[in-house]
Amino acid sequence: xxxxxxxxxxxxxxxxxxxxxxxxxxxxxxxxxxxxxxxxxxxxxxxxxxxxxxxxxxxxxxxxxxxxxxxxxxxxxxxxxxxxxxxxxxxxxxxxxxxxxxxxxxxxxxxxxxxxxxxxxxxxxxxxxxxxxxxxxxxxxxxxxxxxxxxxxxxxxxxxxxxxxxxxxxxxxxxxxxxxxxxxxxxxxxxxxxxxxxxxxxxxxxxxxxxxxxxxxxxxxxxxxxxxxxxxxxxxxxxxxxxxxxxxxxxxxxxxxxxxxxxxxxxxxxxxx
Numbered sequence: 001x002x003x004x005x006x007x008x009x010x011x012x013x014x015x016x017x018x019x020x021x022x023x024x025x026x027x028x029x030x031x032x033x034x035x036x037x038x039x040x041x042x043x044x045x046x047x048x049x050x051x052x053x054x055x056x057x058x059x060x061x062x063x064x065x066x067x068x069x070x071x072x073x074x075x076x077x078x079x080x081x082x083x084x085x086x087x088x089x090x091x092x093x094x095x096x097x098x099x100x101x102x103x104x105x106x107x108x109x110x111x112x113x114x115x116x117x118x119x120x121x122x123x124x125x126x127x128x129x130x131x132x133x134x135x136x137x138x139x140x141x142x143x144x145x146x147x148x149x150x151x152x153x154x155x156x157x158x159x160x161x162x163x164x165x166x167x168x169x170x171x172x173x174x175x176x177x178x179x180x181x182x183x184x185x186x187x188x189x190x191x192x193x194x195x196x197x198x199x200x201x202x203x204x205x206x207x208x209x210x211x212x213x214x215x216x217x218x219x220x221x222x223x224x225x226x227x228x229x230x231x232x233x234x235x236x237x238x239x240x241x242x243x244x245x246x247x248x249x250x251x252x253x254x255x256x257x258x259x260x261x262x263x264x265x266x267x268x269x270x271x272x273x
Contacts, residue, residue, distance in 0.1 A: 004048050005069075005107045011041030012076075012100040019092035023167055031089045035080075038096060042076045045103070049073050059126045065111040071133050071256075072102035078137035088169055088177050094144030124199035131192030136252060138185030139224065143249030145178035146242030153239060175237055178245060182231075186224045193217060216255040223248040 018034035021027075049070065052060035060066040079095040152168040168174070196217075197207040227244045230236035236244075 002065075002107065002111050004044060005103060008041045008044050008048070009100060009103050009107060011037050011044070012096060012103055015041065015092070016096035016100050019090075019096050023090060023093050026167060028089075031092060034092050034096060035083055038076060038092070038099070039080060041099075042073070042080060045069075045073050045076065059129055061129055063109075063112060065106050065109040068102055068106035068109060070129070071136070072099050072106060074130070074133040075099050075102060075137040075140065078134060079141065082141065082181075086177070088173065090148065090168060091141065091144065091177075094147070095141060098140060098144075122199055122202065124195050124202060128192055128195040128199050131188045131195060135185045135187075135189030135192055136256065138181045138188060139245070139252060140249055142178050142181035142185060142245045145174055145181060146245040149174040149178060149242040150239060171238065175241065178242060179231065182224060182227060182241075182245060186221075186228060189221060189224065193221060212259045213255065216251070216259050220248065220252045220255050223251055 015034045015037035018030045018037060022030035022034060049060060052066065052069075056062070059070075061070050075095070076099045079091070079099070082091070148168055149171060152171055152174060155168075156171070169177075196214075200209065201207045223244070227236070227241060227248065230244075231241060
């Protein structure tokens with residue numbers, strides 16, 4: 001099935017190019033083409049995920065190749081769902097390259113056969129993985145929105161190099177969209193952690209084992225909890241919220257990949273290669 005990733009990556013990459021062209025040229029046809037290409041790539045991507053799941057009988061996250069492939073698929077799904085309900089057209093400039101990068105990384109990593117573990121068929125694990133990746137996708141988009149906010153704010157204040165001024169949405173729209181992503185992502189992440197605790201208890205007999213992935217997941221959760229708390233109680237908006245969203249994304253990225261490569265734990269099996 002790996003060869004089917006080639007057209008998927010090609011469609012995602014072309015989508016990213018169209019969104020880039022939209023940013024520079026500001027013709028709506030480019031962003032519509034970018035969305036259509038992303039949707040086409042996602043359709044083939046869904047077939048790949050479905051075939052893998054049916055063939056293995058478990059959720060396809062048994063090695064690094066499948067984990068990256070699944071993460072890219074969920075990221076594309078979250079972006080497409082957002083795009084259908086939002087007027088913020090420029091987010092594809094961030095989302096399409098991210099999906100392309102994840103898919104290309106999956107293609108570069110060997111899809112080595114591994115022994116299928118019966119615990120992978122647990123409904124709790126399926127719900128846990130889907131929720132965690134959904135939360136990560138939404139929080140990644142929050143970071144992208146935060147980066148766009150900081151760029152736009154700098155261009156509004158500056159007297160020169162105001163290229164993005166007319167090409168990016170208003171600060172208010174970027175701020176509110178970023179907040180929406182954080183709320184959705186944090187809610188999914190929280191539900192994902194809870195289902196993960198239940199799954200851990202069914203497999204290892206305990207809810208918490210101080211596994212490095214668990215510890216760093218808790219740290220990530222606390223960062224976004226702090227962001228939401230300050231937003232609601234201290235009225236944190238604008239640059240502060242954007243910067244903390246970007247910091248949270250960096251910690252989340254380390255939790256997703258860095259922990260597995262640098263620290264030992266029972267989550268290593270999901271990123272074997």
